[in-house]
Amino acid sequence: MHPDELVSRYIQPSATADRAKPSFKNSVNGYTKNHRRTCCCSSRLAILDSLQSLIPLEHPQTDFVRTSRNTHSLNSISKHQEKLGDGPLIVVEALAGLRSLSRAESFSTEHAIKCCDALFQNLSIRDLDQPKRLTVLMLMDNLLAYHRETLKNMGSHFLSGYCALVEGEKDPRNLVVAFRLAKVILTEFDLGDQAESLFDITFCYFPITFRPPPGNPDAYGGITAEELTQGLIDCLSATPQFGILVLPLLLEKFQAPGLAPKAQVLQTVIQAFPVYGQVAVAEFASLFWESFLVEIFQPNTSPSQDCLRLLEQGCQTLFSTVFPSDPEVASPSGPIDFIKQALEVIMKELHSPEKSRAVPATRLVAWIIESHANLTDVILPTIHTSMGTLLHLWKGISSGNGDDILLKRTSILGHLSTIFGSISVATTNKNTPVHLSTSQWLTSSTRHEILTILIKEVLENEICIDPFLRVAALRTLVKFTHLNAGGKGCHRHYLACFGLATLCDRATLFAPFLVRLLDALQSSCDAAFQSSVVNAGNQKFDAINIATICYYVFILSYNPKLIHSIVPHLRWKNSYHSNSSTWYHRRLFEILLSLRNCTNRESELFSDINPNVVRERCTVRNDKRLVIDAGRIVNSLIGQLDFQQQQDFIVKLYQCYNSGNVSEIIEESRHLPSASSNARSFNNEARFSPMSVDAPDPDKNMLALYSEALVAIRPGINVPGEFLSCSDFFTFKYYHHISQTGSSNLVALQASLRLLCSTVNRRAEDFEEFFGEQLDEFWNSHIEHGGVYQTRSRKLAIEMWVWIVKGLVVRSDPRGYKMLDRICGLLKEDVQLGGWIAQRLAVVVDQKDETLSPKNFAVIKFLSMQRACHYLIGRFVQDYTESDGDSRSVYLVGLSNLLARVGSTVCSLQHDKIVPLLLEALKLSDLNVKLDSLVTIHDLIDNDKRGTVFENHLSSLVSALLLSCTFGRGGTNDEDKAKTPNSSAGVTSASVRLFALKILSLLPSKAGHRSDRPPTSSPAPSLQASNVAKGILLGQRSKVLIALSTALDDPKRDVRKIAVDCRAHWFSLNLTNLALIDTSHLIPVGSRPPGALN
Secondary structure, three states: OOHHHHHHHHOOOOHHHHHHHHHHHHHHOOOOHHHHHHHHHHHHHHHHHHHHHHOOOOOOOHHHHHHHHHHHHHHHHHHHHHHOOOOHHHHHHHHHHHHHHOOOOOOOHHHHHHHHHHHHHHOOHHHOOHHHHHHHHHHHHHHHHHOHHHHHHHOHHHHHHHHHHHOOOOOHHHHHHHHHHHHHHHHHOOOHHHHHHHHHHHHOOOOOOOOOOOOOOOOOOOOOHHHHHHHHHHHHOOOHHHHHHHHHHHHHHHOOOOHHHHHHHHHHHHHHHHHHOHHHHHHOHHHHHHHHHHHHHOOOOOOOHHHHHHHHHHHHHHHHHHOEOOOOOOOOOOOHHHHHHHHHHHHHHHOOOOOOOHHHHHHHHHHHHOOOEOHHHHHHHHHHHHHHHHHHHHHHOOOOOOHHHHHHHHHHHHHHHHHHHHHHHHHHOOOOOOOOOHHHHOOHHHHHHHHHHHHHHHHOOOOOOOHHHHHHHHHHHHHHHHHOOOOHHHHHHHHHHHHHHHHHHOHHHHHHHHHHHHHHHHHHHHHHHHHHHHOOOOOOOOHHHHHHHHHHHHHHHOOHHHHHHHOOOOOOOHHHHHHHHHHHHHHHHHHHHOEOOOOHHHHHHOOOOOHHHHHHHHOHHHOHHHHHHHHHHHHHHHOOOOHHHHHHHHHHHHHHHHHOOOHHHHHHHOOOOOOOOOOOOOEOOOOOOOOOOOOOHHHHHOHHHHHHHHHOOOOOOOOOOOOOOOOOOHHHHHHHHHHHHOOOOHHHHHHHHHHHHHHHHHOOOOOHHHHHHHHHHHHHHHHHOOOOOOHHHHHHHHHHHHHHHHHHHOOOOHHHHHHHHHHHHHHHOOHHHHHHHHHHHHHHHOOOOOOOOHHHOOOOOOOHHHHHHHHHHHHHHHHHHHOOHHHHHHHHHHHHHHHHHHHHHOOOOOHHHHHHHHHHHOOOOOHHHHHHHHHHHHHHHHOOOOOOOOHHHHHHHHHHHHHHOOOOOHHHHHHHHHHOOOOOOHHHHHHHHHHHHHHHHHHHHHHOOOOOOOOOOOOOHHHHHHHHHHHHHHHHHHHHHHHHHHHOOOOOHHHHHHHHHHHHHHHHOOHHHHHHOOOHHHOOHHHOOOOOOO
C-alpha cells in the first residue's frame, strides 16, 4: 500500500492533517511493509496530541481534536488487543502499538485489564522468538509502571497469568527484564496463594550459570553474569514469604561443590536474612552455622579473599538476624543454645592456638564481635569466653624458650591482637551503644592480666629474647592501647606505637619514622625542661615514654633475626646502616647534651639564682631511666658503624667527655634530617665535664652513653687516652672519689664498671703492668687489708675486682682464674660479707648481661662460660664440705644464686653433690636464697629425662617443699615462720610458694613417666629405681594432700590455681599404682621358690 493511502486511511481529512502529510510520508518511506500499519496506528495518537498542543485552548477546534483523539484511541486499543490473537506475524506490531498506547492518558483501567487478559489468553511465550518475548516483557513493564494499582486489584488472576506468561524464559537479555518485573511484583503485590508459583518461576534459575562467550562480551547485549545474579538475588530477597521456601534449598546449594554456587548462596543470605526475619532464620540457624564451619575449617578448595569476605558477612548477618540488637525486633525467647553451641566449637579450636585451625577460629570470634548482634546475648559472651580461654592457655604454658612454647605463645598473642582489633571496630561503630565503657567490654582483672603478659612477661622480660614473640606482643599492645585511647596524649602514644608495629614488618619505613620519633623526643625533652622550670624542678619527665618506644625501635629494627626472618625480601645494605646510624646517634647526643635557652619568663622566675643551677636541676639528664635507655640505643647504633666511622666518632666523643668540647657533635647534628621546620637553638656556654669525679649528677648520668659507645666498638679502635691504670683509669679515680667523699652516682658507677670490664677484655694483652704489680697492690691495700674497716669502700673494690675477673675469664685468660681464686678465699672471712661476695660472683657468668657479647665485638673463647661455671660450682661444693657451722651458709647462698642464673645450660653437673646442698639451702631464712634454690630444683626436675636426679632425696625434698608452700595457718606454717623471719614479704613469699607447688606437681609424673615392662621380664635397674620412687611418693601422698588443703586457701590466685593442679596430680597417684610396682627385687634370692618369676 502506498504511504499516501495509509495516511488517508488512518487520519481524518483536515487542514491541519494536510500539513502533516509530507513529513509523515518521508518518515514512513523508510519502514518495511509489515511495520507501516503499526507505525501509522501509533503515530495517529501522537499527531493528535501534537495538534492539541499546537492549537490554543480557546480555539474552536480543541473539542474536536480531543474528541477525535479519544475516539481513535479506543478504537486503536481494541484493534491492537484483537490483533494479539492473529498469529505471530502480526503480534510484534500489535505489541509495539499497545506499548506505545499504554503510556497515553486515554489508556484506562479497563484497557489495562483487557490488555492483560489478551496477553494471558492469546500468547504463549515459548512460541515466540527472543525479540518478541522481549517486547512482551517491555509491554508488561509499561503496564506495571503506569497501571500498577489496576494490576494489584486483579489479584491472583494477574499473578497466575503472569507466572504462566514468563515461565520457561532462558535468554539472558529477557531475564534481566523479567527479574526486574518479578522484584516489583514480589515487593508490592499481595501474593496470597500465588507465592509458591512465583517462587517456582524464580528460584529455578538459581544459581546463575550464564557466562558470555569467550572473547565476545557483547554477544548478549553486554549483559554480565553479575547483573543476572544480582537481579535474581533481588527477587529471592524481596518478600518474607519466600523464607520457608528458599532457606532449605540454599542449604542444599551451599553444600554443592564449586566456589561459584557457594558465593551466590552467601550473597543471597546476606541480603535475604534480614528480610526473612528472626523467626524464619532461627529455625535454620544451626544448619547454616554448621555449613559455614565446614567451609571455614574444612574447605574443599582454598577460599579466595572475596569468598572469605562473603563468609564474614554471611556469619555476621546470621548472628545479627537471629540476635538483633534492637530490643523491639528481638524475640523474647531467642535461641540462646545456638550461641552456646557456636562458642563451644570455636573454643575447641582455640585450645590449640598454634595449629592452623585456630586462625579461622579467631577470625570467627572477630566476625561475631563486629556483627552488630545483640550486645548482651552475643558480643560480650564471645569476648569474655575467647579472652578467658586464651589467657588460661597462656598461664598453662610453662615459661621457656623452646620452639613449641614460643610458637604457642606467639600464636596466642596473635589471636589476642585480632580480637582487640575487632573490639576496636565494634566500639567505634555508630550502632554500638555509646554508654558502654571499656571496662564493660574487658573487665579490670582481664585488662590487668593482659598488661602483665605483654609488658612484664614479654617486652620487659630479659629472658624472653625471641624476636617473633616480642613483635607479636608489641602489635597486641598497640591494639590494646587503642581500646583505651581516650585523651589526646593516649592517642599520640598509640600512633607512635602503631608506627613502630608497622615498622617491624616494613623496614623501609625505618628512616622517616625515626626522624619523626627523634623530633618528638626532642620536643618532649624541651617541654619537660620548661615544665620543670615553672614547677621548681618537681615535674616528672614525659619524655621517658617516647624514649622507651625509641629504644624498642632500635632493638627490633636492627635485630638480624627479625630482619632475615620476618622480612627476608628486604636486604639491609651496610651503606644503609652506616649512613643512617652516623646521624641517628649524633642527633640523640644533641638532644641530651645541648641546653635550652631559658625564656624571659623562666629568667624572671629565677633571677636571683645561677642559671647553671637551674639547668642542672631541670635538665632531662636527671631522669636515669631516660639516660639508661638512651645509652642502650647508642650501643645499638655504634655497633652498626664501620671501622673508620667508629674511629672518627670515638675521637670526637672523647674530646666531648674529657675536654667538654660538645660543639663538634652538636654542630654536625644541626644539618641532620628533621621533620620539623623550626630552627634548633641551644646554649652551649655551660661546661660539660662528666669525667670529672666531682661533676654534677646530671653530667655523671651521661656516662651511660659514653660507656655504651665504647663497649660497642670494634677490635683495633684506638681510644684516645685509654690506659689501664689503678690511678688514671676513670673507674679507679671514681672509686677513690667515692671512698673519700662517701657519695656516688649509681648510673655513673655501673657505667664505669661496664667500661672497665669491656676495656680489660679488649686490651688484656696491652697493659702487663696493670695486671701485675698494680692489681696486686690494689688487692693488698683496698681489699685484703686496707678496707677492712671501711665496708662500703671494700665492697666497691671487690665489685671492681669481680668485673675485671669477668673480662678475663670470658677470654679464658689464666690470670682471671687466679684472681677468681683470690676472691673466693674471702668467703671464709666473714659470714655476712662472704654471703654478699658469693652473690656477686654470679656476675662473672651472668648470661643476661650483654657487656661482653658477640654484638659488642668482645673476645669470647669457646666454652669459656661453661668452664667458669664448673669452676665456681666445684669451688662452692668443695669449700662447703671443708667448712662447718654458720660459714656453710655462704656457699649455699653462692651455689643457689649461681645455679638459678645458669640453669640447665651447664652440662655434666655433679647432681649427687649439688642436690643435697640445694635441699640445705631451702632451710635458710633468706627468701631470695629459697627462691633461687626452688628455681634450680624445678629446672633440674623439668629437664631430667631419666627421672633419677632427686630419686635418692624424694622424702627430704617433699618435706622441704611442704614447708615452703604453706601460708597463714597450721603447724607447718608456724614452723616455716620460725625458720623464715622475713616471710612477710608478700611478692617474694608468693613466688616461693608458687615454685614449691610447681615442683610438687612435677614429682608424680616424673616418677612414673616410664612405660611399664611386661611382668614376665626382668626389671632393669632404672625401672627398679622408678618403682622405688613410686613407693616413696605413695608413702608421702596423704601428707601432701593434707598440706595442699591449706594451699588451696592461699590469698594469691596464681598459687591457688597451681595448688588445684598439684592436688589433681597427687590424687592420680592412687593405690592402683601399687600393682605396677615390682617388689620381687626386694626378696632375697635364696628365699625365692624354684621357678618363681623374677
